[in-house]
Structures are given as C-alpha cells and as structure tokens.
Amino acid sequence: MNGSGGTASHAAGGQAARQSALPLAQAPPLPAEPGQHSAARRAPLVLADVLRLPVLAAGVPEVVSGQGQLSRPVRWVHITELLDPASFLKGGELVLTTGMPLPEDPSVVRRYVDELADVGAAGLVIELVRRYHRPPSELVRACQARDFPLVLLSKTVNFVEVTQIIHSLIIGSRIESLRRAQDVHDTFTALTLRGAEPDEVVGMAAELSGHPVVLENLVHQAVICGALGQGAEGVLTGWERRSRATASPDRTELSGPENWLVTAVEYRGERWGRLLMLPDAAGAPAVGPEHAMVLERTATALTIARLTHHIRWERRAQRTLLLDLVEQRCRSTGEARARAEALGMPVLGRRLIVVLITPGPGAGETTELEDRLTDELGAAGAAVLIGAVPGDHIGVLLAFHPSTPWRPLVERLSRSVRESRPEAVVSVGSEVADLSQTARSFQEAARVADAAVPGTPDKPFHELCDIGLRQLLYALRGDVRLQEYVERQLGRLVDYDERHGTDLLAILHAYLDAAGNKTVAAKRANLSRQAFYQRLHAIERLLGCDLESGEQRTQLHVALTAFSVLRLSRGPAAPS
Structure with a gap:
C-alpha cells in the first residue's frame, strides 16, 4: 500500500525526535554524473542520495534516527505494510510504509525494528499522513536503540513513483558499473599487451x-x-x-x-x-x-x-629517484626526502655524496654489480641509491652519518667495482648536506669522470683535487679548438718525424720535461750535448719558435700534453 492522498500538518514527531533530526541540507551530495574519468564517478546509491531526490524531497523528509548511517547503500526499494517485512528482504532495501500495520505493543515494535536492522535494511521511511501525524515514540526509541535510519515524511509521496525512479537509478548504475568494468579490463589488457x-x-x-x-x-x-x-x-x-x-x-x-x-x-x-x-x-x-x-x-x-x-623493481625505483634528483625534477626537498625514505634510505641528519662509476665500453648489464654494492655499503653503515644516469655512468648516492668519513666507504666501493670491472673509473663529487644539493655533487663527479685519464696508477677513485693540466686537457679532448691548437703548435714537427723517421717530438718532450735544462735533457735522451743542441735548433727552425722563451715553452708544453691525451685509446684520433 502506498501513501497517495490527503494532506497533513507538519507534525514530525515529539520534541526529542525534532532535536535529533538531521536537516536534508546536511546530507552528502548525489553520486557524480557520468563523464568524469574516475572509477568512483558512479558511486553506489546511498540513503543520503535517495533523500535528496525530488520525488522524496517533496515529502519534506526528516531523519530522526541513524543520522550517522546515511552512507548506507540502497540496493532496492520495498513497499510493505506487513508486520514481518524482514522475511522478504535480503539486505540493502529501503522500506517504505504508511505505518498502517504498526502495532501498539512496544515489544512487537522493537521486534519489527530489530528484524529490519538484523537483515541489513538500508532504512525505514514512514509517511505521517494516514495513520500517524507524529512519529510513534516507541518506534523512534527502538530505531535509536539500534542506530537504525528512520525517515519521516510529513507530506504525501507517491511510493510507486519513488520505486520507479530509484530502481531506474540502481539499474542504470549497475549497467554503468558493467561498462566501467569492461573499460578497466580493456585498459589494463592494452597496457599488458604492449x-x-x-x-x-x-x-x-x-x-x-x-x-x-x-x-x-x-x-x-x-x-x-x-x-x-x-x-x-x-x-x-x-x-x-x-x-x-x-x-x-x-x-x-x-x-x-x-x-x-x-x-x-x-x-x-x-x-x-x-x-x-x-x-x-x-x-x-x-x-x-x-x-x-x-x-x-x-x-x-x-x-x-x-x-x-628482468630488472628488479626496487632497483628501477632507485634509478628513477636518482635521475629525478640529478635532473632536479622533484617538486621540493620534502618530496625528495619522502621518496628516498619510502625506499628505505634515511637522509635526515645525514651527509650525502655522489659517486659515479664509468664501467667502460661493452660493460653490459650492471644489475648484479649494483646489488652487490648496495649490500656491501649497507653492511658498512651507509644507505645507498644506485642507478644508471646520463653519460653512461652508474650513479651512486651515499648517505652516511656525519661522524663517518666518506673516503673509506668510497675506497671499499672502488675495490668492489674493480674486482669485476678492472677498467672502471670511479669519480666522486663533493660532500653535501641536503638532497637538494645532489645535482651539484653529481655535476662535480661528472666533471671528474670526464677528466679521469685512463690508466692512472694507484688511484682507487678520482676527485676534484685530482684535476691538473693533463686531466683538464683530457676532459677537453673532444673540443675542436684544442685539436686545432695542437695541430698549429706541433703539426709540422709530427709530419717531419713521420716523413724522415726522426724523433724530434721526443727530443722536445725531454727538453720541456727538464724545464729547459739542456744538460739534463740530453742525458735523459742518451745523446751528447752537441747532438741534442742540433736537434733543438732543427725544432726551432721547423716550428719557427724560440725555445729560450718561457712563454713559448709553456705553449709547447701544453700542446705536447694535449697531444698525448688525444692519442689515448678512448680519445679522438691524433692530428696528422
């Protein structure tokens, strides 16, 4: 039976019911409309949504019990005037009644409410038009005791129309959910296949x-x-x-x-x-x-x-974070710290330093090396992020206690690297105090790596203080201006030696290494002083220079040093 006629005064119950009633304006908004790109855009229809529908809002709904239960999902609507409606319910139903069958016996009213609450009904809506003009006090108390939603309608509502509208919304939501499920399935299938x-x-x-x-x-x-x-x-x-x-x-x-x-x-x-x-x-x-x-x-x-x-995802995550630090892509220092600590790397109150490992050509996969370094440095008390970074390097970010010196850690790292990669070059940036300075430490380590001359003996790792003239020129070996300078200074001498089978370049090198001391240079070259002098004069004629000039000797010394680094196997071809 549905309420369908007559009018009633707005008597929504006793004073206690009025004080506990929840105004409709405080109810949550209706579910989002289709079109939003979110899995939650068709949220399940809940009791608060139903009460906002115009068809029910016309009855001036007032919640007098279960105000905290308005998020209960409404899976169906059931109109009944039976005293045992719970026997026909499965849970989630909103029960609509005019109150015609409600008994006067308080124990029966309590059983009526208990059965609805036990079966999981979404709530009870009673129309105060036909039998009641104020809510039955025993019904209100029973619902409040179970914190069960009780909604009073003070004006007539067509219950059949309510069921039609709500059922259409529920069915539409289910259809939308099925469509969304297919969309989600298709999306992840496409991601997997590619x-x-x-x-x-x-x-x-x-x-x-x-x-x-x-x-x-x-x-x-x-x-x-x-x-x-x-x-x-x-x-x-x-x-x-x-x-x-x-x-x-x-x-x-x-x-x-x-x-x-x-x-x-x-x-x-x-x-x-x-x-x-x-x-x-x-x-x-x-x-x-x-x-x-x-x-x-x-x-x-x-x-x-x-x-x-094949790459462990923990390793991939470390590489991603390290690259973001190096390229300064983190939004803030706080974000960088949160990401690092979420990967198990504490950084608060620690010092940091960037180490670059240059494995050399044909190094292949480095995951095993990275895992070994992580374990060894962790055993030494350092936290570490390791990953590939620009320039064909393996980047290592070390975080260590201020009381722990970093040099033993880097020496240990270098020994471990060279056990499996003897040709690898290990370079170090400067020590920094914050993740935001990681990029600077990396840039310094990269400059050191570029300047590290292959075959440098007795150097487990290289740092900024190791960059001298030879290292600087090696770092600039790809610069055309340096190559042109070497050619201008020494090209004619190199050509003469190649055509005549002489060793004038070596003589010049010995002379400059002896700081212009001809006697010492002649002895080192295993030549008599007269023969050595003759070769020096020949060099002066070929190059059009004065070897007694300190400035010209400096120019030639720089050119010779550059010439030697240009001839290293990793550098460009020497000038002809």
Missing part, C-alpha cells in the same frame, strides 16, 4: 580511481607511487611507519587507521608485494566496488609485467 612499464600501470590505476596508488614490497618500501595531483610528499611521508600500521586483509578491503584499500600482489600463491589505494585529496577513502576492481586488475597487470621485466 609491455607497459610498471610505473605506467600504477599511474593508470591512480588516474582511473582518482586516488593515490602505491606498490610496495614485502619490507614496506614504496617501489612505485602514482600520486596524481597530491604530489609524492603528502603520500609517502612517514611511509614505512604508516604502512606497518596497515594490516594485509585476506581479500581486497579497507585496512588500517587511514582506511587504505589493500590488495595483495601474488604469483603462484606467493605474495611479493601489495597495492594500496589511499584516500583522495579531499580525504575520502576508496570504498566503491570499482575501486577494488581497479586495484585487483592493477595487481594482475603488475604480476604479468614482473615476469617480462
């Missing part, structure tokens, strides 16, 4: 859901973070502590003090990580079934991706 990187998969999950999504490993390190517009700092700050407070449920569901949606990432029954969907920027947790669907499809796509990508 071999998308795991970062892209997690980023797509964040985009589809409208919530930050984080993939972590078994030791609670945040390996990949899809943070949307919130930025990684707000998502990852204090990550390990917050993550450890969030238990892993047996199935995808909300968990922990922050209401994170959690699902396991497994392969052949073995868990190797978990995905976590955090509350959005407004603080709303991910609670809809579509959020769970997105998270589970992401887990499946990541499991497949793990089988096809």
Whole structure:
C-alpha cells in the first residue's frame, strides 16, 4: 500500500525526535554524473542520495534516527505494510510504509525494528499522513536503540513513483558499473599487451580511481607511487611507519587507521608485494566496488609485467629517484626526502655524496654489480641509491652519518667495482648536506669522470683535487679548438718525424720535461750535448719558435700534453 492522498500538518514527531533530526541540507551530495574519468564517478546509491531526490524531497523528509548511517547503500526499494517485512528482504532495501500495520505493543515494535536492522535494511521511511501525524515514540526509541535510519515524511509521496525512479537509478548504475568494468579490463589488457612499464600501470590505476596508488614490497618500501595531483610528499611521508600500521586483509578491503584499500600482489600463491589505494585529496577513502576492481586488475597487470621485466623493481625505483634528483625534477626537498625514505634510505641528519662509476665500453648489464654494492655499503653503515644516469655512468648516492668519513666507504666501493670491472673509473663529487644539493655533487663527479685519464696508477677513485693540466686537457679532448691548437703548435714537427723517421717530438718532450735544462735533457735522451743542441735548433727552425722563451715553452708544453691525451685509446684520433 502506498501513501497517495490527503494532506497533513507538519507534525514530525515529539520534541526529542525534532532535536535529533538531521536537516536534508546536511546530507552528502548525489553520486557524480557520468563523464568524469574516475572509477568512483558512479558511486553506489546511498540513503543520503535517495533523500535528496525530488520525488522524496517533496515529502519534506526528516531523519530522526541513524543520522550517522546515511552512507548506507540502497540496493532496492520495498513497499510493505506487513508486520514481518524482514522475511522478504535480503539486505540493502529501503522500506517504505504508511505505518498502517504498526502495532501498539512496544515489544512487537522493537521486534519489527530489530528484524529490519538484523537483515541489513538500508532504512525505514514512514509517511505521517494516514495513520500517524507524529512519529510513534516507541518506534523512534527502538530505531535509536539500534542506530537504525528512520525517515519521516510529513507530506504525501507517491511510493510507486519513488520505486520507479530509484530502481531506474540502481539499474542504470549497475549497467554503468558493467561498462566501467569492461573499460578497466580493456585498459589494463592494452597496457599488458604492449609491455607497459610498471610505473605506467600504477599511474593508470591512480588516474582511473582518482586516488593515490602505491606498490610496495614485502619490507614496506614504496617501489612505485602514482600520486596524481597530491604530489609524492603528502603520500609517502612517514611511509614505512604508516604502512606497518596497515594490516594485509585476506581479500581486497579497507585496512588500517587511514582506511587504505589493500590488495595483495601474488604469483603462484606467493605474495611479493601489495597495492594500496589511499584516500583522495579531499580525504575520502576508496570504498566503491570499482575501486577494488581497479586495484585487483592493477595487481594482475603488475604480476604479468614482473615476469617480462628482468630488472628488479626496487632497483628501477632507485634509478628513477636518482635521475629525478640529478635532473632536479622533484617538486621540493620534502618530496625528495619522502621518496628516498619510502625506499628505505634515511637522509635526515645525514651527509650525502655522489659517486659515479664509468664501467667502460661493452660493460653490459650492471644489475648484479649494483646489488652487490648496495649490500656491501649497507653492511658498512651507509644507505645507498644506485642507478644508471646520463653519460653512461652508474650513479651512486651515499648517505652516511656525519661522524663517518666518506673516503673509506668510497675506497671499499672502488675495490668492489674493480674486482669485476678492472677498467672502471670511479669519480666522486663533493660532500653535501641536503638532497637538494645532489645535482651539484653529481655535476662535480661528472666533471671528474670526464677528466679521469685512463690508466692512472694507484688511484682507487678520482676527485676534484685530482684535476691538473693533463686531466683538464683530457676532459677537453673532444673540443675542436684544442685539436686545432695542437695541430698549429706541433703539426709540422709530427709530419717531419713521420716523413724522415726522426724523433724530434721526443727530443722536445725531454727538453720541456727538464724545464729547459739542456744538460739534463740530453742525458735523459742518451745523446751528447752537441747532438741534442742540433736537434733543438732543427725544432726551432721547423716550428719557427724560440725555445729560450718561457712563454713559448709553456705553449709547447701544453700542446705536447694535449697531444698525448688525444692519442689515448678512448680519445679522438691524433692530428696528422
């Protein structure tokens, strides 16, 4: 039976019911309309949404019990005047009644409410027009005792019209959910088939859901973070502590003090990580079934991706962060610190230094070396980020206590590198105090790496103070201006030696190395002083210079040093 006629005064119950009633204006908004790019755009229809519908709003609804339960989903609407409606319900139904069958016996009223609450009904709506003009006090007390939603309508409402409208919304929502499920399935299938990187998969999950999504490993390190517009700092700050407070449920569901949606990432029954969907920027947790669907499809796509990508994802995450630090792509120092600490690298109160390893040509895969260095440096008390960086280098960011000297750490690193890569060059930047200065330390280490002359003996690693004239010229070996300078200064002498089989270039080198002391130079060249003088005169004629001039000797010495580094195997061809 549905209320359909008559009018009634606005008598919505006793004084107690009026004081506890929730005005409709405080109810949450209706579900978002289709078209938003989010898994939550068709949220389940809840009681607050139903009460805002014009067809029910016309009855001036007033909530007198269960004001905190307006987020209950409404899965169906049931009109009944039976005393035992619960026997026909399955849960989630909104029960509409005119109150005609309600008994006077308080125990029967309490049983009526208890059965509705026990079966999980969404709420009870009673029209105060036909039998009642104020809410039955026993009914209100029974609903309040169970915190069960009781809604009073002080004006006539066509219940049939209510069911038609709500049922159409529910069915439409289910159809939309099916379409969305297909869209999500198609999206992740496409990502999997084209071999998308795991970062892209997690980023797509964040985009589809409208919530930050984080993939972590078994030791609670945040390996990949899809943070949307919130930025990684707000998502990852204090990550390990917050993550450890969030238990892993047996199935995808909300968990922990922050209401994170959690699902396991497994392969052949073995868990190797978990995905976590955090509350959005407004603080709303991910609670809809579509959020769970997105998270589970992401887990499946990541499991497949793990089988096809050989680099450990922890290593990939370190490389990404190191590259972002080097290229200054982090939004703030706080974000950089949060990301580093989420990967298990404490940086607060630590000193930092960048080390570059140049494996040399044909070095091949370096993952094994990177893993070994991480373990060895960790055993020595240093935290480390390792990853490939521009310039064909392996970048190493060391974080160590201020009381710990960095040189023994770098020497240990160099020994470990050279055990498997004897030709590798290890270069060091300057020590810095903050992640924001990492780029400067990297730039210095890169300059040192460029200047490190191959074959330098007894040097486990190179630093800025090692850059002398020879190293500087080696760093500039690709500069055409340097090559032209060498050619202008020495080209004729080199040509003469090649045509006549002489050694005038070596004589000049011996003379300049002896700082212009002809006697010492002649002895080093195993020549008589007269023969040595004759060769020096020949050099002066060929080059048109005066070897007694300190300035000209300096010019020639620089040219000879440059000539020698240009002839090294890693440098360009020597001038002809």
